[in-house]
Amino acid sequence: MPLQFYNSLTRQKEVFEPLNAPYVGMYVCGPTVSGESHLGHARPFITFDVVYRYLLHKGYKVRYVRNITDAGHFEEEGKAAEDKISSKAVLEKLEPMELVQKYTHLYHWAMEQFNNLPPSIEPTATGHIVEQIEMIKTIIADGYGYVANGSVYFDVVKYNDDYSKKNQPYGILSGRNLEDQLDTTRELDNQEEKKNKVDFALWKNAPAEHIMRWQSPWGEGFPGWHIECSAMATKYLGKRFDIHGGGMDLQFPHHECEIAQSTVCNHEIPARYWLHNNMITINGRKMGKSYNNVIKLSELFDGSHPILTQAYAPMTVRFFILQSQYRGTLDFSNEALQASEKALRRLMEAYEWFKAQSFTAGTIASDATLDAQLNTWVAELETFMDDDMNTAKVVANLFEIIPSINSLKDKHIAADAVSGNTWLHVQQQLTLFIENILGLKIDTGANHQQLTGVIELLIEIRKDAKSRKDFATSDKIRNQLADMGIQLKDEKDGSMSYTFS
RNA sequence: GGUCCUGUGGCCGAGUGGCUAGGCAGAGCUCUGCAAAAGCUUCCACAGCGGUUCGAAUCCGCUCGGGACCUCCA
Known part of the structure; x- marks a missing residue:
């Protein structure tokens, strides 16, 4: 088309x-x-x-x-x-x-x-x-x-x-x-x-x-x-x-x-x-000076406007906007923005992991159905964009693909379920659509070398504690980091990852 | 008053005649020291009334509701 x-x-x-x-x-x-x-x-x-x-x-x-x-x-x-x-x-x-x-x-x-x-x-x-x-x-x-x-x-x-x-x-x-x-x-x-x-x-x-x-x-x-x-x-x-x-x-x-x-x-x-x-509305009303319901971008990013229950990252706002088709009105609410925030995190975490994987071309798919399904979802991305920029449908398809990536990560499906060529194609197309076309970028949160180092150190200590079954120490590290807005996650393979909220 | 758009499940939001949209929230299960995350399963819709049709969220009419523009406005 x-x-x-x-x-x-x-x-x-x-x-x-x-x-x-x-x-x-x-x-x-x-x-x-x-x-x-x-x-x-x-x-x-x-x-x-x-x-x-x-x-x-x-x-x-x-x-x-x-x-x-x-x-x-x-x-x-x-x-x-x-x-x-x-x-x-x-x-x-x-x-x-x-x-x-x-x-x-x-x-x-x-x-x-x-x-x-x-x-x-x-x-x-x-x-x-x-x-x-x-x-x-x-x-x-x-x-x-x-x-x-x-x-x-x-x-x-x-x-x-x-x-x-x-x-x-x-x-x-x-x-x-x-x-x-x-x-x-x-x-x-x-x-x-x-x-x-x-x-x-x-x-x-x-x-x-x-x-x-x-x-x-x-x-x-x-x-x-x-x-x-x-x-x-x-x-x-x-x-x-x-x-x-x-x-x-x-x-x-x-x-x-x-x-x-x-x-x-x-x-x-x-x-x-x-x-x-079309317009962004707030409680069904167009945002505009005459309605006295304007949220300035700086207020949005730091959460200082009275109507906001929290700050929203620029990428969350971008994603929120792209989850709808541009010709329809889009209604703002804290609930809707929070939904976008979580959804974006799930998307980007899966994508980030997947992007770093290497696959070998030429391997055969053991699950031909899944292989074909992935190819279809990926092929549809361009079709949806061609149809008057339906970014809402593009995003929906990205979320169709995510479970397969996470299943691969958690080894719920084997790497050879899908052919190497398909995985490589999915990788390449996800980068194209997520980063180049939708313009979403990975929000690294606090991107500071020293901080990263400290977190890595805490992760090492926590791993030690866990291996000794010293769960008190282990939980203390995790809970206190969580209080500071840093979430530790225990991965299936024993490693630990973290995200900033 | 004129012109036009719109009414989808708890929230946001796709979908112009027949197929599960998707996200978030809720419920259950799996995994886990626990948690989170993740995976699987699942509940909840098409404002109302009438019409067209084998079949309508999708077309038509009416009713009710919401909104935009007519003035700087993204």
Whole structure:
């Protein structure tokens, strides 16, 4: 089966065919670095990291562009609720770029914790003001933008009238029609400047207190909310590229506006496949500022948020996200995260042991059924990924394979039950899917040579004690280490292993 | 109000007509000095009502519930 993605634009699964194989261009909307990323933000970045990894696995040469939005209204986090006068005071005290710097670092740190591969290009909005201005000029020249009091707006109604004739109405992506919106759009600032309520800003005149401002043909101001993505995607991926990704909540208006802007400038819908991940919910509600239920990533990793009963490792969170298919909502709870934590540990412990085993090619399987079953499970992994990235099914199959590995380890099945070739194949495919595609890495816990040495020493002492049947000493070592979060396990062969909790 | 999505066992979550999803939790057994881990077995489902069909969690209708977008938002 060929690789298929669900394309939000056509509302169906489609076979993925790059415009210019083997090259693939992918644009994903990145963070606004005016605050710290939260659990909800983790989902698109992990989802599209897996898309990126999988495309690389398929042999494509992928240029992955993920922007950083560092222009616009910047206020110190947590101060947003204050009125405009007091937030003006915050801006006076603090350079916007100081915030940008701080939260960009935190964001990169979080991405690294999640083991996300860095994108090929990570452009900033402030670094592409010139490109954005040029694009706006083109839109005005073509008659789809107009100037009002130093701001520039996109004429959505005109665009819709003209492009409906080409079957590309405004709303083509989100499936809404303009008539509905003309009635329902809420009052915004400077509404009277617009010809129509649905028009959106391409460039905004900067009020006196606005620190982030740039010269433009229309006076000092700053770019509108949607133009940066159009400008940067065009610059680095061309007028038409393969994949545009982001969260479902960006579908409208952000991506819709991107399509309108790029279509005017480049005369085509910018991306062929539009991929949208669904939201992470908490008690059934989307995580977001307006709901006051945001768990920041740093709080998640150190367990400091009141709703959390414990800290969760970044890999646990990644695994939690990958246990579901990206287009469905995913409900957060401590119970669910704890389940993921245990499951991930079981998976990685089995995998780690198995990876270190050596097998000989060419041996014959004594249990042909098991041999065939293993081959089937492994072969299905790619099929599941090809079907719109069903990582949930991939994970499920990994857990089908685990009992065989553990049985091999505990000698419940003989090594020759399965052919050497099959074992080698399973090894290789598990590494491919667990490490390279799902991007899960072995969490070594405390990775410190001296600590490791001390634990090894305690294990030696405990082995001695056990051989003397001095169970008091033996249990003391095990229990006290357990209290410190280090679990000792007696293996079947008399050896002892340990894990960190 | 408009547009759209959704309702799966204690929890999370796959599954678009017929086959055990999977994980965690629970129960039993095996192994073990004990424990943990592991293995084996097992309990618990498809919101409700009606329809289509030989057969529906899966298609259709209605009812009830939940949610998203329409405003910066992953």
